[in-house]
Amino acid sequence: MRFRRTTLLTVFCGSLVVGVGMAPSYALPGAVLYVGLLVAVVAARRRGLAAAAGCMAFGLSIGLLRGAVFVRHQAEFAALYGQQITLTARALTDATYNTNKQFTFDAGDVTLPDERTLHGVISVSGSGENGVFEGDILEITGKLQPTLGAAQARMSYANFSLMEHQVSIISTVRRSFAAGLQNALPEPAGSFGLGLLTGQRSTLPDSTKLTLQMVGLTHVIAVSGYNMTIMLRASKRSFGRISKRLSLALSFTLMILFLMITGLSASIVRAAIVSGISLLATYYGREIKPLLLILAAAALTAYAKPYFVWSDAGWYLSFLAFGGVLIVSPLVAARVRGRWRESTLVAIGIESISAEIATLPYVLHTFGQMTAVGLLANVVVVAFIPFAMMACMVAGLAGIFMPVLCGWLAWPATLLLTYMLDTSTLLSRIPHVFHQNLYLTTAGMYCAYAAVIALAVALSFKHRLQSGILTDKNYLQPTAQSTSLAASLERMRIT
16 A cells, blocks of 8 residues: 555654643653654655555654643643742733623733743733723733633632734734724624624624524634635736746745734634645645645644644644535535526525634533524625725725725725624524524534544545545546635635
């Protein structure tokens, strides 16, 4: 048996992610790393079972060793849980008010009084200053407690004082644009538009957040690959016919600027990795196998921050949604015949239900909730998001540079955002559309995903796939919009 290079790379990436996930429970001698590398190199030319085993051993060992480093970092936090301490940290986000009317923000670069550094993120809520902005250096006093999610610890009811205020041009521009947009648009349309463009949802009313959650549209205000690919698609259409090199350079420039303006949130970094790999592959005329693309992005993010694999539900939801959109959706869309095949609404519907199929078992297992109108809401709302984003950009710039005329220039954004919010509210009022406390057991979740994988394999055999990793040599054919990986990336929505 002879494996393709892409298959071996897929095995390596998947093994690395598994190794990171096993790190908190298993220790690994460093010598195993070199043994796995040696086997992989020696057997690479033949690309047989030995090469696959070597890639697996090499990936597992790298993941285990990388995870062991962060296990030690986590232990440093755990040793301080329950203690009242004073530390110095840098604010990673602008502070917002939480439900207890306290400022809340994430802090990093944590330094203890004895000059020890803690590697991780602390979620802080408390008082002591009139405002906290990204980049501020603070002295924080409070009780360190364990937490769930991407942060490694939390401090509630903490007291903090400003030590140094660091002004960032990017954060200043971001705040100016947010102020301009909210000046031009009425509430809650202004906060909703800001969420579409930058992913900021702290200013949204709780009732609006609940409405979007009930109809399955929370992902539209979580800045993600969908926001980014709208921008990249415009760049490709404008400059792709002139010069591939110019189009690639402009796309990467826009991507970097987008990252700087929106902030380096986990979801947007994941989307940037996937989009970047796809852009490079397209530039060099290479086909991208969806499973390899997903696992490569997962391996890069897991290696950079193993905490994602251990405790970040958003990380899992992102890549499950990737799998639904990039693997399941094209297989389902290929079964569509006739004029419906080229319909944008049909494509959005297929991608929405594919993402829902891929994420629902995990959502039920973790959160115990689901919506019955998610597919309908995505079809009737998501199609208007590109136009709403463009209109919001115009409204925000008008609010900054032409405040006298911003009301007139903002009416298209007001119209679109009002339609999207009113439609969401109307759907949320349908009886019994949102169900809670429907928890799925771990065994049930695994069985559900086994069924999803079996469905994907069955559909792939229908189309005579040439590879064993759920990819098709015709995956990137541009004749069918819904079966194109590029088109899927353009409409991708990450939770």
